Amino acid sequence: MRMSRWYWWPVLALCAAGCASGRGGRSGSATERRLEELEARNAAMQEELNRKQAELRQSFQALAQAEAAAGLNNLGCVGVAPANAQVQGLPRSGAAHAQFVLRSQPHRMTISFAPPRPSGPWRLSQGTCTVVKP
Protein backbone atom coordinates (compact mmCIF):
# COMPACT_ATOMS: atom_id res chain seq x y z
CA MET A 1 0.00 0.00 0.00
CA ARG A 2 1.35 3.43 -0.93
CA MET A 3 0.99 6.41 1.36
CA SER A 4 -0.55 9.51 -0.16
CA ARG A 5 1.61 12.61 -0.41
CA TRP A 6 -0.65 14.86 1.68
CA TYR A 7 0.46 12.89 4.70
CA TRP A 8 3.98 14.33 4.58
CA TRP A 9 2.97 18.00 4.67
CA PRO A 10 1.74 18.08 8.27
CA VAL A 11 4.67 15.88 9.26
CA LEU A 12 7.16 18.34 7.85
CA ALA A 13 5.24 21.27 9.34
CA LEU A 14 5.26 19.68 12.78
CA CYS A 15 8.98 18.89 12.54
CA ALA A 16 9.70 22.45 11.56
CA ALA A 17 7.53 23.82 14.38
CA GLY A 18 9.22 21.54 16.87
CA CYS A 19 12.72 22.49 15.75
CA ALA A 20 11.91 26.17 15.61
CA SER A 21 10.43 26.21 19.08
CA GLY A 22 13.37 24.19 20.37
CA ARG A 23 16.48 25.78 19.02
CA GLY A 24 16.28 28.01 16.04
CA GLY A 25 13.86 30.88 16.45
CA ARG A 26 14.67 32.34 19.85
CA SER A 27 18.28 31.38 20.45
CA GLY A 28 19.87 33.58 23.05
CA SER A 29 16.52 34.35 24.74
CA ALA A 30 16.35 34.79 28.52
CA THR A 31 14.71 31.38 28.84
CA GLU A 32 17.51 29.68 26.93
CA ARG A 33 20.20 31.44 28.94
CA ARG A 34 18.47 30.46 32.19
CA LEU A 35 18.16 26.89 30.90
CA GLU A 36 21.85 26.69 30.03
CA GLU A 37 22.85 28.02 33.46
CA LEU A 38 20.54 25.65 35.26
CA GLU A 39 21.68 22.61 33.28
CA ALA A 40 25.32 23.48 33.99
CA ARG A 41 24.53 23.94 37.69
CA ASN A 42 22.64 20.63 37.78
CA ALA A 43 25.60 18.83 36.20
CA ALA A 44 27.94 20.29 38.83
CA MET A 45 25.52 19.37 41.63
CA GLN A 46 25.21 15.82 40.31
CA GLU A 47 28.99 15.50 40.32
CA GLU A 48 29.18 16.82 43.89
CA LEU A 49 26.39 14.45 44.95
CA ASN A 50 28.17 11.44 43.40
CA ARG A 51 31.37 12.35 45.23
CA LYS A 52 29.64 12.78 48.59
CA GLN A 53 27.59 9.60 48.22
CA ALA A 54 30.79 7.68 47.46
CA GLU A 55 32.31 9.17 50.63
CA LEU A 56 29.25 8.06 52.61
CA ARG A 57 29.48 4.53 51.18
CA GLN A 58 33.15 4.32 52.08
CA SER A 59 32.42 5.24 55.70
CA PHE A 60 30.04 2.30 56.06
CA GLN A 61 32.52 -0.48 56.93
CA ALA A 62 34.81 1.90 58.83
CA LEU A 63 31.92 2.80 61.15
CA ALA A 64 31.16 -0.85 61.92
CA GLN A 65 34.83 -1.36 62.83
CA ALA A 66 34.81 1.76 65.02
CA GLU A 67 31.71 0.47 66.82
CA ALA A 68 33.36 -2.90 67.43
CA ALA A 69 36.49 -1.17 68.75
CA ALA A 70 34.28 0.86 71.11
CA GLY A 71 32.68 -2.35 72.40
CA LEU A 72 29.27 -1.64 70.88
CA ASN A 73 28.18 -4.87 69.23
CA ASN A 74 24.80 -6.35 68.42
CA LEU A 75 22.71 -3.81 70.32
CA GLY A 76 19.09 -4.50 69.47
CA CYS A 77 16.74 -2.01 71.13
CA VAL A 78 19.35 -0.70 73.56
CA GLY A 79 19.80 2.77 75.05
CA VAL A 80 23.43 3.86 75.32
CA ALA A 81 24.80 6.84 77.19
CA PRO A 82 28.37 7.74 78.08
CA ALA A 83 29.29 6.40 81.54
CA ASN A 84 30.72 9.78 82.54
CA ALA A 85 27.51 11.67 81.71
CA GLN A 86 25.96 13.61 84.59
CA VAL A 87 22.47 12.37 83.86
CA GLN A 88 21.35 9.19 82.18
CA GLY A 89 19.09 11.06 79.79
CA LEU A 90 17.25 8.04 78.43
CA PRO A 91 13.49 8.30 78.01
CA ARG A 92 11.44 6.92 80.86
CA SER A 93 10.38 3.31 80.43
CA GLY A 94 7.27 2.90 78.37
CA ALA A 95 7.44 6.34 76.76
CA ALA A 96 6.75 6.42 73.03
CA HIS A 97 9.97 7.02 71.10
CA ALA A 98 8.43 6.88 67.64
CA GLN A 99 5.02 7.39 66.12
CA PHE A 100 3.82 6.58 62.64
CA VAL A 101 0.63 6.27 60.68
CA LEU A 102 -0.21 3.12 58.77
CA ARG A 103 -3.43 2.91 56.77
CA SER A 104 -4.65 6.08 58.52
CA GLN A 105 -4.15 4.46 61.92
CA PRO A 106 -1.64 5.99 64.39
CA HIS A 107 0.86 3.54 65.87
CA ARG A 108 3.30 4.16 68.74
CA MET A 109 6.64 2.47 69.37
CA THR A 110 7.68 2.25 73.01
CA ILE A 111 10.70 0.98 74.92
CA SER A 112 10.84 -0.33 78.48
CA PHE A 113 14.40 -0.19 79.80
CA ALA A 114 16.12 -2.53 82.23
CA PRO A 115 18.43 -0.89 84.79
CA PRO A 116 21.63 0.32 83.10
CA ARG A 117 24.83 -1.72 83.25
CA PRO A 118 28.29 -0.31 82.75
CA SER A 119 30.28 -1.46 79.74
CA GLY A 120 33.64 0.28 79.40
CA PRO A 121 33.05 3.97 78.82
CA TRP A 122 29.34 3.38 78.19
CA ARG A 123 26.21 2.72 80.17
CA LEU A 124 23.93 0.29 78.36
CA SER A 125 20.23 -0.08 79.10
CA GLN A 126 18.67 -3.10 77.43
CA GLY A 127 15.22 -2.22 76.21
CA THR A 128 12.12 -4.15 75.23
CA CYS A 129 10.64 -2.59 72.11
CA THR A 130 6.92 -2.84 71.45
CA VAL A 131 4.52 -1.39 68.94
CA VAL A 132 1.19 -0.21 70.29
CA LYS A 133 -1.58 -0.53 67.73
CA PRO A 134 -4.74 1.58 68.00
Added chain:
Amino acid sequence: MRALRLGLPLVALAGVGCATNPASRLRSAEKENQRLTQQLQDTDRALQSVSAYTEELRSPGKSGRSFNLYFTPASLEQQASRVLPMRMPARGFHEKLQGDVIVERLYDIRFGPGNTLTCRALLRGDNVRYTGSVPKAYQAEVRRFQSGVAAGVVADLVVDLSLSDTSLVARASATRTKLQANSSANAEGMLRQQVNERALRLPFTFDLTIQGAGAVPRRMVLTANHLVVTYAP
Protein backbone atom coordinates in the same frame (compact mmCIF):
# COMPACT_ATOMS: atom_id res chain seq x y z
CA MET B 1 -6.93 1.58 11.51
CA ARG B 2 -5.49 3.64 8.66
CA ALA B 3 -6.11 6.82 10.66
CA LEU B 4 -4.27 5.28 13.60
CA ARG B 5 -1.31 4.33 11.39
CA LEU B 6 -1.05 7.86 10.11
CA GLY B 7 -1.93 9.60 13.35
CA LEU B 8 0.62 7.94 15.62
CA PRO B 9 3.75 9.14 13.77
CA LEU B 10 2.24 12.63 13.64
CA VAL B 11 1.69 12.70 17.39
CA ALA B 12 5.19 11.33 17.96
CA LEU B 13 6.76 13.99 15.78
CA ALA B 14 4.77 16.73 17.45
CA GLY B 15 6.00 15.29 20.75
CA VAL B 16 9.61 15.59 19.57
CA GLY B 17 8.90 19.23 18.86
CA CYS B 18 7.50 19.76 22.37
CA ALA B 19 10.37 17.89 24.04
CA THR B 20 12.93 20.30 22.69
CA ASN B 21 10.89 23.35 23.72
CA PRO B 22 13.07 25.50 26.04
CA ALA B 23 10.17 26.23 28.40
CA SER B 24 9.46 22.54 29.01
CA ARG B 25 13.19 21.76 29.28
CA LEU B 26 13.47 24.57 31.82
CA ARG B 27 10.63 23.12 33.88
CA SER B 28 12.28 19.69 33.95
CA ALA B 29 15.68 21.25 34.78
CA GLU B 30 14.08 23.14 37.69
CA LYS B 31 12.50 19.94 38.94
CA GLU B 32 15.85 18.16 38.66
CA ASN B 33 17.48 21.05 40.54
CA GLN B 34 15.01 20.66 43.41
CA ARG B 35 15.70 16.92 43.58
CA LEU B 36 19.47 17.43 43.58
CA THR B 37 19.25 20.18 46.23
CA GLN B 38 17.24 17.90 48.52
CA GLN B 39 19.58 14.94 47.95
CA LEU B 40 22.65 17.09 48.60
CA GLN B 41 21.13 18.37 51.85
CA ASP B 42 20.35 14.80 52.95
CA THR B 43 23.84 13.59 52.02
CA ASP B 44 25.54 16.53 53.77
CA ARG B 45 23.54 15.82 56.88
CA ALA B 46 24.38 12.11 56.67
CA LEU B 47 28.11 12.88 56.34
CA GLN B 48 28.00 15.27 59.30
CA SER B 49 26.25 12.56 61.32
CA VAL B 50 28.91 9.97 60.39
CA SER B 51 31.66 12.39 61.38
CA ALA B 52 30.02 13.26 64.74
CA TYR B 53 29.31 9.57 65.52
CA THR B 54 32.90 8.57 64.71
CA GLU B 55 34.11 11.30 67.06
CA GLU B 56 31.74 10.14 69.79
CA LEU B 57 32.96 6.53 69.47
CA ARG B 58 36.54 7.80 69.93
CA SER B 59 35.72 10.09 72.86
CA PRO B 60 32.51 9.02 74.67
CA GLY B 61 30.75 11.83 76.48
CA LYS B 62 32.54 14.59 74.66
CA SER B 63 29.37 15.58 72.85
CA GLY B 64 27.61 16.42 76.14
CA ARG B 65 24.26 15.16 77.35
CA SER B 66 23.39 12.98 74.39
CA PHE B 67 22.27 9.38 74.30
CA ASN B 68 21.77 6.87 71.52
CA LEU B 69 19.11 4.31 70.76
CA TYR B 70 20.47 1.27 68.90
CA PHE B 71 18.50 -1.09 66.69
CA THR B 72 19.71 -4.21 64.88
CA PRO B 73 18.09 -5.67 61.76
CA ALA B 74 16.65 -8.42 63.98
CA SER B 75 15.09 -5.90 66.39
CA LEU B 76 13.49 -4.02 63.48
CA GLU B 77 12.10 -7.29 62.07
CA GLN B 78 10.66 -8.06 65.47
CA GLN B 79 8.94 -4.67 65.62
CA ALA B 80 7.59 -5.10 62.10
CA SER B 81 6.16 -8.46 63.13
CA ARG B 82 4.05 -6.66 65.75
CA VAL B 83 2.37 -4.57 63.06
CA LEU B 84 1.94 -7.36 60.50
CA PRO B 85 0.05 -9.03 58.96
CA MET B 86 -1.69 -5.99 57.52
CA ARG B 87 -4.61 -6.09 55.13
CA MET B 88 -4.82 -3.46 52.35
CA PRO B 89 -7.33 -2.98 49.54
CA ALA B 90 -5.88 -4.38 46.31
CA ARG B 91 -6.92 -1.22 44.45
CA GLY B 92 -4.05 0.45 46.31
CA PHE B 93 -1.82 -1.58 43.98
CA HIS B 94 -3.84 -1.28 40.78
CA GLU B 95 -7.04 0.67 40.15
CA LYS B 96 -8.68 -2.27 38.41
CA LEU B 97 -8.02 -4.81 41.14
CA GLN B 98 -10.56 -5.76 43.75
CA GLY B 99 -10.05 -7.85 46.86
CA ASP B 100 -7.31 -7.44 49.46
CA VAL B 101 -3.54 -7.70 49.60
CA ILE B 102 -2.18 -8.93 52.90
CA VAL B 103 1.37 -7.92 53.84
CA GLU B 104 2.32 -11.04 55.77
CA ARG B 105 5.92 -10.52 56.78
CA LEU B 106 8.95 -8.27 56.50
CA TYR B 107 12.23 -10.17 56.71
CA ASP B 108 15.88 -10.39 55.60
CA ILE B 109 16.55 -6.81 56.72
CA ARG B 110 20.14 -5.85 55.94
CA PHE B 111 21.80 -2.52 56.51
CA GLY B 112 23.76 -1.24 53.53
CA PRO B 113 26.02 1.69 52.65
CA GLY B 114 24.64 5.13 51.90
CA ASN B 115 21.88 4.94 54.57
CA THR B 116 19.98 2.28 52.66
CA LEU B 117 18.62 -0.98 53.89
CA THR B 118 17.30 -3.91 51.93
CA CYS B 119 14.55 -6.26 52.99
CA ARG B 120 11.92 -8.60 51.64
CA ALA B 121 8.17 -8.38 52.01
CA LEU B 122 5.88 -11.36 51.66
CA LEU B 123 2.51 -10.35 50.23
CA ARG B 124 -0.54 -12.48 49.53
CA GLY B 125 -3.66 -11.71 47.56
CA ASP B 126 -6.99 -12.55 49.14
CA ASN B 127 -9.74 -12.91 46.57
CA VAL B 128 -7.91 -10.55 44.18
CA ARG B 129 -9.71 -10.11 40.88
CA TYR B 130 -8.93 -7.99 37.84
CA THR B 131 -12.06 -5.99 36.96
CA GLY B 132 -10.88 -4.52 33.64
CA SER B 133 -12.01 -6.01 30.35
CA VAL B 134 -9.65 -8.68 29.14
CA PRO B 135 -9.54 -10.01 25.57
CA LYS B 136 -10.36 -13.70 25.43
CA ALA B 137 -6.82 -14.61 24.37
CA TYR B 138 -5.43 -13.22 27.65
CA GLN B 139 -8.08 -14.43 30.08
CA ALA B 140 -6.16 -17.58 30.99
CA GLU B 141 -3.06 -15.49 31.69
CA VAL B 142 -5.03 -13.20 34.00
CA ARG B 143 -6.41 -16.23 35.88
CA ARG B 144 -2.86 -17.55 36.28
CA PHE B 145 -1.78 -14.16 37.62
CA GLN B 146 -4.66 -14.08 40.12
CA SER B 147 -3.86 -17.54 41.45
CA GLY B 148 -0.14 -16.62 41.51
CA VAL B 149 -0.87 -13.58 43.69
CA ALA B 150 -3.05 -15.72 45.95
CA ALA B 151 -0.10 -18.11 46.43
CA GLY B 152 2.11 -15.22 47.54
CA VAL B 153 4.48 -12.61 46.19
CA VAL B 154 7.96 -11.85 47.47
CA ALA B 155 8.98 -8.22 46.93
CA ASP B 156 12.65 -7.23 47.25
CA LEU B 157 12.78 -3.72 48.64
CA VAL B 158 15.43 -1.04 48.90
CA VAL B 159 14.72 1.58 51.54
CA ASP B 160 16.51 4.95 51.69
CA LEU B 161 16.59 6.43 55.19
CA SER B 162 17.04 10.08 56.07
CA LEU B 163 16.35 12.33 59.03
CA SER B 164 14.17 15.32 58.32
CA ASP B 165 13.71 17.60 61.35
CA THR B 166 12.58 15.13 64.00
CA SER B 167 11.30 12.47 61.62
CA LEU B 168 12.90 9.41 60.10
CA VAL B 169 11.82 9.27 56.47
CA ALA B 170 11.90 5.89 54.71
CA ARG B 171 11.55 5.89 50.93
CA ALA B 172 11.04 2.35 49.69
CA SER B 173 11.08 0.93 46.20
CA ALA B 174 10.69 -2.62 44.92
CA THR B 175 13.59 -3.89 42.85
CA ARG B 176 11.95 -7.22 42.11
CA THR B 177 8.66 -8.99 42.68
CA LYS B 178 8.44 -12.75 42.41
CA LEU B 179 5.25 -14.77 42.24
CA GLN B 180 5.47 -17.91 44.38
CA ALA B 181 3.40 -19.77 41.78
CA ASN B 182 2.80 -19.19 38.07
CA SER B 183 5.92 -17.05 37.76
CA SER B 184 5.89 -14.80 34.69
CA ALA B 185 8.41 -12.08 33.89
CA ASN B 186 5.73 -9.96 32.28
CA ALA B 187 3.27 -10.12 35.17
CA GLU B 188 6.02 -9.68 37.77
CA GLY B 189 7.41 -6.64 35.98
CA MET B 190 3.96 -5.05 35.83
CA LEU B 191 3.35 -5.85 39.49
CA ARG B 192 6.69 -4.29 40.52
CA GLN B 193 5.86 -1.14 38.56
CA GLN B 194 2.42 -0.87 40.19
CA VAL B 195 3.86 -1.45 43.68
CA ASN B 196 6.34 1.39 43.11
CA GLU B 197 3.89 3.77 41.47
CA ARG B 198 1.02 3.26 43.89
CA ALA B 199 1.66 1.41 47.16
CA LEU B 200 5.17 2.84 47.69
CA ARG B 201 4.65 6.22 46.04
CA LEU B 202 4.77 8.13 49.31
CA PRO B 203 7.53 7.70 51.90
CA PHE B 204 6.89 6.26 55.37
CA THR B 205 7.49 8.81 58.11
CA PHE B 206 8.34 7.97 61.72
CA ASP B 207 8.12 10.87 64.16
CA LEU B 208 11.01 10.25 66.57
CA THR B 209 9.98 12.82 69.18
CA ILE B 210 10.16 11.16 72.58
CA GLN B 211 7.07 11.62 74.69
CA GLY B 212 7.74 13.82 77.73
CA ALA B 213 11.48 14.15 77.12
CA GLY B 214 13.53 17.27 76.60
CA ALA B 215 15.85 15.55 74.11
CA VAL B 216 15.15 15.57 70.38
CA PRO B 217 16.65 13.43 67.59
CA ARG B 218 19.80 15.09 66.27
CA ARG B 219 21.21 12.49 63.92
CA MET B 220 20.67 9.08 62.39
CA VAL B 221 23.46 6.76 61.28
CA LEU B 222 23.24 3.38 59.60
CA THR B 223 26.22 1.08 60.07
CA ALA B 224 26.61 -2.55 59.02
CA ASN B 225 25.39 -3.54 62.52
CA HIS B 226 23.06 -0.86 63.77
CA LEU B 227 20.58 1.88 63.10
CA VAL B 228 21.69 4.51 65.62
CA VAL B 229 19.51 7.49 66.54
CA THR B 230 21.18 10.14 68.68
CA TYR B 231 19.14 12.39 70.96
CA ALA B 232 20.32 15.57 72.64
CA PRO B 233 18.58 18.42 74.48
